[in-house]
Amino acid sequence: MTTADTHPRSLPRTSDNALLAEAGEGTRVQFRGIVKDYGTTRVLHGVDLDIAPGEFVSLLGPSGCGKTTALRVLAGLENATGGSVFVGGKDVSGVPTNKRDIGMVFQSYSLFPHLRVLENTAFGLRRRGVGKTDAARRAADALDLVGLGHLGDRYPHQLSGGQQQRVALARALVTEPRVLLLDEPLSALDAKVRVQLRDEIRRIQLRLGITTVFVTHDQEEALAVSDRIAVMNAGRIEQIGTPEELYLRPSSADVAAFVGVSSLVPGVVRGSSVEVWGTTLPLQAEAPEGAVEVFLRPENVRLVGTGEAGVDAVVQESTFLGSFRRTLVRTADGSLVRVQHPAAERVEFDEAVRIALAPIPVLTRPVG
Template sequence: MTSPIPVRALPRTSENSLLADAGSGTRVEFRGIVKDYGATRVLHGLDLDIAPGEFVSLLGPSGCGKTTALRVLAGLEQANGGAVLLGGTDVSGVPTNRRDIGMVFQSYSLFPHLRVIDNTAFGLLRRKVAKAEALRRAGDALALVGLDHLADRFPHQLSGGQQQRVALARALVTEPRVLLLDEPLSALDAKVRVQLRDEIRRIQLRLGITTVFVTHDQEEALAVSDRIAVMNAGRIEQIGTPEELYLSPATPGVAAFVGLSSLVPGVGAGDTVRVWEWTLPIAGDAATGEVEVFVRPENVRLVAAGGVEAVVQESTFLGSFRRTLVRTTDGVLVRVQHPASERVEYDDRVRIALDLEPVSVRPHP
C-alpha cells in the first residue's frame, strides 16, 4: 500500500474557534469489511487505512460499493464482517451519534422552518450546549464557509450552493473527528460545484480534519484528494495519489475510469508494446501478443510529416486547447489534445504521432 503523504497544513490567520481548536486528525481504518444485502455481497473484505488529517476519496461508478463503505463508517449500515476503527478504537458496535463524525449528504437536509444560524447550531443544542455558546460556535462555523452574513435567512432564501455550505457548517460545528462527504456536489451546477469543491478542500486543510469523500466524478477526486481509492464491484482496485493513478494505473479498469483514453490495437512484447511504428513502455504488468492500449489524448500530437494518416471526425474548442477525434486509415478512433491555435475541421486529412510515454494495456477481446 502506498504510504500516506503528509497533510499540507495552511497557516491559521483567524480567531475562529474552530481553527483554534483544530487537532491533527484521526486515523480511520477499514479492516476486512464485508457487507451483504440479502444474497448479494456489495463489499468484499474492504481494507483501507486513512492517515490522520488525510483527504481520501472513494471513486467509482454507481454500484461499486463506495457509498455503502461510507455508511458503514458512519454507523448507518452494520457490516457483516470486519471492523471499523477510529483512532485505533473499534467502533463497529458504536451507534452513529456516538462516533463523533460529521456528515454531508447530496441532499441539503436543512430544516425549512429554522434560520441558517439555528440549522447550524442544531447539533450543538442536541448535545446540551448552552444556547449562547451554541450560537457563537455556529457563527464561527458559518464564517468558515463564508455565510455568517446570511445567518438570519431561511433555507428557501438561499441558493443551492449556499444551502450546501450551511450543511457543511452544520457538520463542522461539533468539531467532529472525521468528516464524511457523500457526493455533496452532484446536485449543483458546474461553476458552483467547482467553487464549493475548492472551498471544501481549503477548509479541510485549515482544520486538519480527516475526510472521506465519495464521488463518481474523477475530476473532483483528482482535484482535492491526498489519495484516491478507485473501487469496482465492492473492492479497491488501486489506491494512490492522483498523480499515481493517472500516470501509472495498476489495472485496465483504473486506466479506463481515471482520465480520458483512446483504445488502440498493439502487440505486447513483455515490458513494451508496439503501436503502429512506436514502441511504448507498459505501465503495470507485462503483456505479450495482441492487446488493447490506453493512449491519453495529451500523448498524441498532430505532425506535419511522418506518423500515421488520419481524417478528422470532430474537433472541440476547450479554451486553452482543442480536443480532436480522428480516424486512422486502419479505422482506429484516436483523441488528440493540441494547442487551440492548431485549428482543424471535419474531414481534414492530418497525421498523428505518439509520445513515448508509459501506457496501460489489456488483452484483446
C-alpha cells in the same frame, strides 16, 4: 488519543473562532476486512483502508461499486457483515452513529425549511445540550468559515443551491467532529458552483486539518482535491494512491480506463514493448505477447505535419477547452483517438490530419 492516532498541523488559530481554535489534529480511520452483504448479494469484499490523520481521501468509482456503502459503514448507518472499523485507534463497529463523533454532508442539503440558517447550523449543538448563546456563537463561527456569516437570518429557500450546501457543510463542522464524511455533496450543483465549492471544501479541510472521506463518481473532483484516491470496482479497492500515481501509473487496465480519458487502440506486444501503427512504445507493465488493446492518453498523442512520421486520421470533433483543444480523430483501422493540443492548432470536422505517438510507457489489456 495517542500520538499514533493524531497528526499535529501548523494551522492558523484565532481566539474568536472556536473551529480554528480546535484545529491542528486529525484522526486515523481504518477499515479492516470490511464485508457487507445485502441478503445473498455481497457488495463489499473485504475492504482494507488506512487513512492517516488529517488526510483527504476520496472513494472513486462508478455507480454500484460500493463506495457509498463503505462510507455508510464508517458512519454507522450500516452494520458491516464482517470486519472492523477503527476511528482514532478504537474499534467503533458496535458504536451508534451519534457516538462516533463524525460529521456528514450528503448530496441533498436536508436543511429544515422552518429554521433560519443560523438555527439550522446550530441544530446539532442544541441536540447535544449546548446552551443557546454558546450554540449561536459557534454556529456563527462555522458560517463565517464557509463564507455565509452575513446570511444567518435567512431561510433555506432564500439561498441558492451552492449556499444551501455551504450551510450543510457548516452544520457538519460546527460540532468539531473528528472525521468529516462527504457523500456526493456536489452532484446536484451546476458546473461553476461545483468547482467553487469543491475548492472551498478543500481549503477548509486543510485549514482545520480534519480527516475527510469524500465519495464521488467524478474523477475530476477526486483528482483536484484528494491527498489519495481509492478507486473502487465491484466492492473492492482496485488501487489507492495519490492523484499523480493513479493517473500516471495505474495498476490495472480497469483503473486506467476509469481515471482520466483514454483511447483504446490495437497493438501487438513483442517482449517488453508494444507496436502501435508502426511505432514501438514501452510497456508500463508486463503483458503476454500477441494482439492487445493499448490505452493512450490524449496528451500522449500529437498532431504532426503531412511530411512527418505518423498515421493518417480524419477529424470527428474538436472541443475548445481554454488553454488547449481536445480533438477526436478516426484512423484508417476505425480507431477513435483523442488528441490534446494547443488551442491555436485549429482543425475542422472531416479534415485529414496526421497523428504521432509519444514514446511514453503504456498499459494494455487482452483483446476481447
